Amino acid sequence: MIVIIDYGMGNLGSIQNMLRKVGAKVVISGKPDVIASADKLILPGVGSFDNGMSKLKELGLLTVLHQKVVAEKTPILGICLGMQLMTKSSEEGLTKGLGWINADTVRFTFSSNVYRVPHMGWNTIAAVRQSKLMSDLGDEPRFYFAHSYHVRCSDDAVVLARTTYAHEFISAIEHQNIAGVQFHPEKSHKYGMQLLSN
Numbered sequence: 001m002i003v004i005i006d007y008g009m010g011n012l013g014s015i016q017n018m019l020r021k022v023g024a025k026v027v028i029s030g031k032p033d034v035i036a037s038a039d040k041l042i043l044p045g046v047g048s049f050d051n052g053m054s055k056l057k058e059l060g061l062l063t064v065l066h067q068k069v070v071a072e073k074t075p076i077l078g079i080c081l082g083m084q085l086m087t088k089s090s091e092e093g094l095t096k097g098l099g100w101i102n103a104d105t106v107r108f109t110f111s112s113n114v115y116r117v118p119h120m121g122w123n124t125i126a127a128v129r130q131s132k133l134m135s136d137l138g139d140e141p142r143f144y145f146a147h148s149y150h151v152r153c154s155d156d157a158v159v160l161a162r163t164t165y166a167h168e169f170i171s172a173i174e175h176q177n178i179a180g181v182q183f184h185p186e187k188s189h190k191y192g193m194q195l196l197s198n
Contacts, residue, residue, distance in 0.1 A: 003038035005065075006030035007055040010044025014186040015196075022197040032064040041065075041074055046079025049149070050093030050103050062098075069100060073177045077133075080147060083173065083180025086124050092149055100178050103153040108165070115166040118148040123185070125161040125171045133172070133179055134161065141191045143171075143183035148181060162197065163167060 002016055002024050012028045019026040029035060043065075045052055056062055068074040079085050087097045090105035097105070122142050127134040150169040154160055160179070161172035165175045171182045185192030 002026040002040045002042060003037055004028045004042045004080075005035060005036050005061065006060055007052070007061060007160075009047045009055060010079070011046065011184065012044060012074060013184050015042060015079070016188060018186045018193055022193060023036040024196075026198075029127060030059050030061065032060060035061065035064050035068065036196055037108060038040055038068065038074060041068060043076060043078045043082035043085065045079060045083075045085060046146075047060040047081055048092055049081065049084060049090035049097070053093075053095040053097065065098070069178060074198040075177045076179070078178075079186070080184055082152060083094050083182055086087060086173075086178060086180055087151055088150060101151075101153065101158055101175060101180070102155050103158065103173070105149050105150050106152050107149050108144050108169075110117060110166050117145060119165045120146045123163050125163050125185075126139035127161045127172075128159055131160055131174055131179075133174060133195060135198055137191060137194055142188070143181075143185065143191055143195075145183045151180070189192075 006028050006055050084105040085151045086100045087103040087105050088099045091107050124140045158175045160174040163171035185195045
């Protein structure tokens, strides 16, 4: 069973619907006991870094998440803010992140006004290594993005895909059981459906 973690931040229904379309058994829950029983987890997220970490703490989810992800090695996919929360910190706030990935979250900065923040709309991703998550996506897969911050990894081995918006940034990560995507597969039609199926 896949559990989509409900901490009040994310397109939960859209993710659930997409997963059901590909035949997955999935529930939405913010209850520690339900999360503890999951075979796989999805950490969605729309909003600010500090607020996201505060919500996880308020709901008493930090302990069960660390147990599942770090100790039990349960597969987890972070989406957008969910991926950013897996890092150590963010320029968006002062709260420490989950720290599962040796990375930080930084704001887009551009030298010209040609590129706007946030980065919004469709863009392609380029996988930098093979992964089950990225399989069968075809040539130049396109996904929907909506973000002002992006992940900067200390270890290139964690990087799974890159995207260009004025400059290259990391659009997907994967380390052992932990994966994250900066884009929104639940809004990305056939490409998102394939990725969630993977």
